[in-house]
Amino acid sequence: DTGVSQDPRHKITKRGQNVTFRCDPISEHNRLYWYRQTLGQGPEFLTYFQNEAQLEKSRLLSDRFSAERPKGSFSTLEIQRTEQGDSAMYLCASSRGDRGHSPLHFGNGTRLTVT
Amino acid sequence: RKEVEQDPGPFNVPEGATVAFNCTYSNSASQSFFWYRQDCRKEPKLLMSVYSSGNEDGRFTAQLNRASQYISLLIRDSKLSDSATYLCVVTLNTGGFKTIFGAGTRLFVKA
Numbered sequence: 001d002t003g004v005s006q007d008p009r010h011k012i013t014k015r016g017q018n019v020t021f022r023c024d025p026i027s028e029h030n031r032l033y034w035y036r037q038t039l040g041q042g043p044e045f046l047t048y049f050q051n052e053a054q055l056e057k058s059r060l061l062s063d064r065f066s067a068e069r070p071k072g073s074f075s076t077l078e079i080q081r082t083e084q085g086d087s088a089m090y091l092c093a094s095s096r097g098d099r100g101h102s103p104l105h106f107g108n109g110t111r112l113t114v115t
Numbered sequence: 116r117k118e119v120e121q122d123p124g125p126f127n128v129p130e131g132a133t134v135a136f137n138c139t140y141s142n143s144a145s146q147s148f149f150w151y152r153q154d155c156r157k158e159p160k161l162l163m164s165v166y167s168s169g170n171e172d173g174r175f176t177a178q179l180n181r182a183s184q185y186i187s188l189l190i191r192d193s194k195l196s197d198s199a200t201y202l203c204v205v206t207l208n209t210g211g212f213k214t215i216f217g218a219g220t221r222l223f224v225k226a
Contacts, residue, residue, distance in 0.1 A: 033214065035216070040218075041218050042119075042216035042217050043159060043202075043216045044216075045214065045215055045216070048212070048213055048214075050212075056209065056213045091159075097212075103149075104151075104159075104161070106158035106159055107158065108158060109158060
């Protein structure tokens, strides 16, 4: 299966700890997105990469959130000093970026629980 | 105001019914429009793109009104398997392709 892969599937952490999630996009996709989703809501945009360049970052993100895509392939999302409000499903998606919009292919997500 | 707003639902309909979902977007520079489907505890998947001239895919019809900044999805002859959350999606060309999802409308189709 060469779909979008996210790791870990589940993460339970104590408030104040740092966590890092990884996303491996579909290999030929040069666009990569991070979203956060809570129960009953749609995916909330966090950030977006075109190759290794981070082109957009939501104003909703505090300085505790950072994302990287150093070689334009896999990406990491780090949350520092986690808070209970960070508990959510974190979704990664990738798409082809030759022109315009192409469909987003999502991974299975990483479910974060902050206790 | 949210960038993409949808009917909150849920919609409860019998099999065979026709159901319509509405969506509005706030940014007039929005470039591309889509409907995604999300099953319970699954990731969203593309259902169909939405074109200005309107488009149809089997039992599904999508329409776009740029002047009113309004998007719709019509499902005819509903099936039990159509039960899911339907997400209205808009892409902004802001130098990149920021893709914004609505909160979704939950559909329950009952026998």
